[in-house]
Amino acid sequence: MTHRLSARQTLAHLVLILGAVIVLLPFYVMVSTAFKSPAEIASGTGGLFGAQAPIADASCRNLGGTEAACLTRPVIDNYRQAFAKAPLGRYLLNGVIVTASIFALQALVAVPAAYALAKLRFWGREAAFGLVLFCLLIPVHAIALPLYVLLAKFGLTNSYAALILPWTVSAFGIFLMRQFFLTVPDELLDAARMDGMGEFAIIWRVLLPVAIPALLAFAIFSVVAHWNDYFWPRIVITGDRSLFTPPLGLREFKGDLDGDFYGPMMATATVIVTPLVVAFLLAQRRFIDGIALSGMK
Numbered sequence: 338m339t340h341r342l343s344a345r346q347t348l349a350h351l352v353l354i355l356g357a358v359i360v361l362l363p364f365y366v367m368v369s370t371a372f373k374s375p376a377e378i379a380s381g382t383g384g385l386f387g388a389q390a391p392i393a394d395a396s397c398r399n400l401g402g403t404e405a406a407c408l409t410r411p412v413i414d415n416y417r418q419a420f421a422k423a424p425l426g427r428y429l430l431n432g433v434i435v436t437a438s439i440f441a442l443q444a445l446v447a448v449p450a451a452y453a454l455a456k457l458r459f460w461g462r463e464a465a466f467g468l469v470l471f472c473l474l475i476p477v478h479a480i481a482l483p484l485y486v487l488l489a490k491f492g493l494t495n496s497y498a499a500l501i502l503p504w505t506v507s508a509f510g511i512f513l514m515r516q517f518f519l520t521v522p523d524e525l526l527d528a529a530r531m532d533g534m535g536e537f538a539i540i541w542r543v544l545l546p547v548a549i550p551a552l553l554a555f556a557i558f559s560v561v562a563h564w565n566d567y568f569w570p571r572i573v574i575t576g577d578r579s580l581f582t583p584p585l586g587l588r589e590f591k592g593d594l595d596g597d598f599y600g601p602m603m604a605t606a607t608v609i610v611t612p613l614v615v616a617f618l619l620a621q622r623r624f625i626d627g628i629a630l631s632g633m634k
Contacts, residue, residue: 364610371415371604378599415600416608422598423589424579425605432564432583432609435500440559443507444552451514452540456526466515472508477569485572495580499573504563510555517551518544561613583609 370378419425453459454466484503485494493499521544529539545552567584574580581588586609590602 367603367606367610371600371607373415373600375599415604418598418601419590419604419608422601423586423605425586425608427579428581428583428586429608429612431580434497435582436560436563438497438501439504439563440556442501442505443510443559444555446506447510447514447555448545448548448552449537449540450511451518452536452544454511455515455518456521456523457536469508469511469515473512481569481572488573494573495575495577497580500570500580500582503569507555507559509558513555513558514548514551517548521547557617560616564609564613 454462454469488494488499488503493502525543526539529543534542564582565584566582570582570585574582574585587602587605590598590605
């Protein structure tokens with residue numbers, strides 16, 4: 338038995354397909370450009386993986402490409418240049434250290450705070466939650482200058498601390514985890530208290546295991562935001578190249594067509610994006626479950 342879509346459903350699918358194409362098109366351009374020579378990038382030729390025949394005409398040299406760059410090159414050449422012209426491995430390691438540290442500290446703060454706002458009764462609870470919602474409205478750009486001045490006074494600029502400490506408290510993380518904890522039955526907590534557990538034991542031994550989907554959803558939001566962050570690292574990391582995060586590593590390459598660095602830049606961008614895509618695909622189901630459960634109340 339075949340199922341026919343109504344006109345409304347067909348229109349909805351077409352809109353979704355169009356949206357998917359718009360979102361994926363920049364990724365296609367990025368991956369394709371990473372495989373091409375400067376002349377192919379400038380002329381828009383070469384297909385997806387670049388031409389396999391020599392390109393030795395004068396127009397290639399006029400675009401700034403060297404003689405070697407104007408000949409057929411392996412598809413991995415731009416990736417080789419990306420790791421040769423900049424310590425990309427170091428930048429990726431910095432990204433892992435910074436994002437993992439930020440998320441770990443955010444979870445240590447968000448989980449107990451969300452539990453208190455969701456399950457404990459105390460004076461000023463609603464006001465405290467209102468402040469959390471208010472903090473969600475404050476853009477990072479509005480507090481960047483005060484944060485920088487504070488870090489500078491303590492001599493913490495050009496350090497891992499400058500990249501990590503300002504983001505220890507996440508209003509979004511507290512809000513997301515609170516919404517999830519509201520779905521946990523109070524009877525479960527009462528049973529734990531009857532067994533002699535304290536509040537912190539309930540948080541880490543009872544609630545945390547069942548909150549893994551919501552925590553994974555928060556982890557993806559946090560890691561993606563800080564892995565891709567260019568604004569804040571660009572402000573606090575000014576002199577120490579060894580502390581560059583992956584987005585800052587893109588500054589090592591030219592962003593125009595007057596040389597042979599455009600391909601390596603796109604290769605670098607592909608390397609930076611790939612871990613995020615793989616992580617999301619692996620945690621996709623848990624991520625969706627976490628978002629769905631967090632919005633039940």
